[in-house]
Amino acid sequence: MAVLFIDNPPVNAGSRTVREGLLAALAAAAADPAIAAVVIMGDGRSFISGSDLKEFDLPLAEPQLPAVIRAIEDCPKPVVAALHGAALGGGFELALGCDARIAAPTTVVGLPEASLGMIPGAGGTQRLPRLIGIARAIDLVCSGRRVAAEEALRDGMIDQVATGDLRAAATALALGLAGRKSRVIERAVPNDGADEGAAAAAALKAGRNRPHIAAAIRHVRAARSVPAAQALADERADFQGLRVSPEAKAIRHLFFAEREAARGGGLNKVPARPLARFGVVGAGTMGAGIALAAIQAGLRVVLVEQDPAALQRGVATIKAQIARRVESGRLTEADAAATNARLATALDLQALADCDLIVEGVVEDLAFKTAVFRALDGIAKPGAILSSNTSYLDLDAIAATTDRPQDVIGLHFFSPAHVMRLLEVVRGKDSAEDALATGLALANRLGKQPVVAGNWFGFIGNRLYAAYRRHCEFMLEEGALPQEVDKALEAFGFAMGPFAVTDLSGLDIAWRMRQQQASTRDPAARYVTIPDRLCEMGRLGRKTGAGYYSYADGPGHGTHDPEVEAVILAASADAGRTRHAFTAEEIIRRALLALANEAALALADGAAMTADDIDVVLVNGYGFPRWAGGPVHWARNEDPGRLIRDCDALVTLAGPGTRRGDLSLLLTPPSVRARG
Structure with a gap:
């Protein structure tokens, strides 16, 4: 032999x-x-x-x-x-x-x-x-x-x-x-x-x-x-x-970018804290999804919800998802029983006293979240990690309500949490290295793609997506219609266009956020009133049967609605805009320029550790086509002179309130770029 x-x-x-x-x-x-x-x-x-x-x-x-x-x-x-x-x-x-x-x-x-x-x-x-x-x-x-x-x-x-x-x-x-x-x-x-x-x-x-x-x-x-x-x-x-081919090169770029992101700038070498018992506060859509992801990964979970009916609904959702896996043959009856057995429930936060890591998944309201953290601070054992699933709120403000800010991190899951691969691990100003390392270890345990983000409004993903959506709203005001924008960006490769996504998630979420920011918004900044007008009409998306589209034939069948077009035309007139037609190519380039500009700003501010991390977030969490590599990869493959000229024009069109990013931060070749 x-x-x-x-x-x-x-x-x-x-x-x-x-x-x-x-x-x-x-x-x-x-x-x-x-x-x-x-x-x-x-x-x-x-x-x-x-x-x-x-x-x-x-x-x-x-x-x-x-x-x-x-x-x-x-x-x-x-x-x-x-x-x-x-x-x-x-x-x-x-x-x-x-x-x-x-x-x-x-x-x-x-x-x-x-x-x-x-x-x-x-x-x-x-x-x-x-x-x-x-x-x-x-x-x-x-x-x-x-x-x-x-x-x-x-x-x-x-x-x-x-x-x-x-x-x-x-x-x-x-x-x-x-x-x-x-x-x-x-x-x-x-x-x-x-x-x-x-x-x-x-x-x-x-x-x-x-x-x-x-x-x-x-x-x-x-x-x-x-x-x-x-x-x-x-x-x-x-x-x-x-x-x-360009597509294969883009995907290889993501392969290496995802591998680096999972290392967290060296955090993967920091010993993580013990992680056997996992606590979740809130049994709504997000909390139940997080709990499901954890029990499927073999963690023992305590799910706490103050409302008995809400807790019952959350548990029913979890069990239904596990039952579907059995029906599809992805899980045996014995494995399903073992998975369900790892879930414990309670109506009192005191049940979380022995947990190694606790994540809150309650409503996106700072007062509510800080109240939860104050309570957890007095209940959780020493060394337990307290994490927030906030999408936009200031993690440092939440941590400041505790006597253990070093134990507070952000764990921004994406809905549905048991399906979506991305997990932003958010670093507060006092977050301990081993607490963040435990966040990375949790992501690995759950089969997630982690990206370490800085504590800036919207972190990485929501920050960039907000800029992308805002510039798409600018195009509505200037002459495009929702279906034209969505069709062009879906043809580019996005899983859904921005207005179809907004209808799916609900217009009221961003509306509440805009209302909270109204008092601090720059009065000179360009502000598109179209989404506010739709919300005031009760058009909150699929859940109300109408948003940017009409859903008379069911939630999955959005159709063009002349009423929305009338709202858009009125808003354009009130803003003094002369409308003009957009080609699909113009829509796509405008949207990608918006992402590239905001990526440069996010990198300069410290919201992202590396430019490549931004691509990992947009592809894994926001439907950016994998074969296009992400907005940073796209920018690196554009003619630099044209990219800079077009970005200047973009910022001019956007008007006051839009900063110009330093695109050179994105264009440095990855092979020579220093990493954190």
Whole structure:
């Protein structure tokens, strides 16, 4: 036996040196008459977790992965892949090139290239359908989903799950194959009767019709009709083009930005405080969502609500969500029972006395929140972290009502809290480093993407979104209509346009905030009255059947309403605006300039630690298209001279009350930008 160990810590990424080593070792094994079979396995914690993404912005160094896989298939001796940890992307493609695959029980396999704006480029679209069929391969390739070992065994993606020592089991499997080869690429695609057209349509819809998704479907389907050699060459050619496309570069930018954001500027190296018992104040939509996220992550939770009826509704919501997971097959009955058992409830804050971290999810009112924190200050044990889920309020003002401001942080969840990936961990002026580190640890435990934000109005996300929405309202006053703005920005890639989002969340939320700020607002600042007028008419969004759109046919069916157009025309006239038509391109650029300008201001003020953090927030929390990379990435790829001129024009149009950001703060290349 020849057992080849891949040793490229920390995750055995498939680099040039790994490929060179594999080729040399395979050649030596093939030439040695004493060797009957070969096993390839990873050293350390993983098989091959994927390719080194840093290589993808450059010409790929030889030897490339297809050459290694050809060497495996050309080797006269059987080659077995022994998988553990992660076998993803190029790592799983390497395994598909082997004669057999055996995995440890905790292994995950998959082809995640589509989530990076690419397609598999070393035979994944050709070998996988020969094992599992066209429809299933379309689903897995286009979704990029990771598949656990037992599911992979059922599907035929692997041949065995090792119950004992992986090396011994792989050696036995390889010796059993001695003297014969079993090349996946030579197999016929099984005809399992699955609806390939439906699978393709579902993948295109889920993938927002992006070019790389369409390419992946085309190549998977070619496995049945195109000769293997030609299909492999076609796949590689498309892969080479897609990996250097603007979309793939934007997604890789986010990959590295998210990884850095999760480190919190070094906070990940600070020892976190214990986190076993979790408290939530408030059983409304947000509080119930936070509690659900926590119990699903294995935390014991105490949910406190002063109103018995509200508490009952919150618990019912949580149990209904868990029941849906059982119905969909994502959770077993036993796991559901264990999840529900981790939730305790109470009507008195005293029940939180033993909690390690408490988050309040009560109404967005400073007096109410400070009252809650004063009470918690006298109840929580020493060292317990008190966190606020506030979206806009001053965290330092909340912390000042306690005798432990060092233990107070912000944890800004996004609704629905058990679904949305983003979590802003907000640093107050007195927040202790280990308290913030615990916020990062909690995000990791909950499967969230954390971003550390400074204590500025709206933190990062709501601050930028408010500027974006404000400039979209300016366009309404100047000549655009809500449906025109929404259509243009959804065509750019936003999940929803700003006015559709406002109708969904409710116009009254921002209205209350504007009313609270009225006394401190600069009288000279440009102020659009359109949303106030709609609120005064009772048009508060979907919940009232009317907002920027009419919902006579149900909450999910907004239609253009002439009454809204009349309100907009009247507001324009009262403001002395001469209306003009907007093209979709003008709408998109105006909105993106607004985001870029506010991003520069947020970075200068300290609301964001790094420019890249802003992209992470906008993509993960506000529907900015992942394939566009975020507003900072967009700005970096614009012509600098035009960007500056257009930003100057934007600020002029906005008038008094709008500051000009220093765009140079955004444009510094990430490779040389200092991090906190």
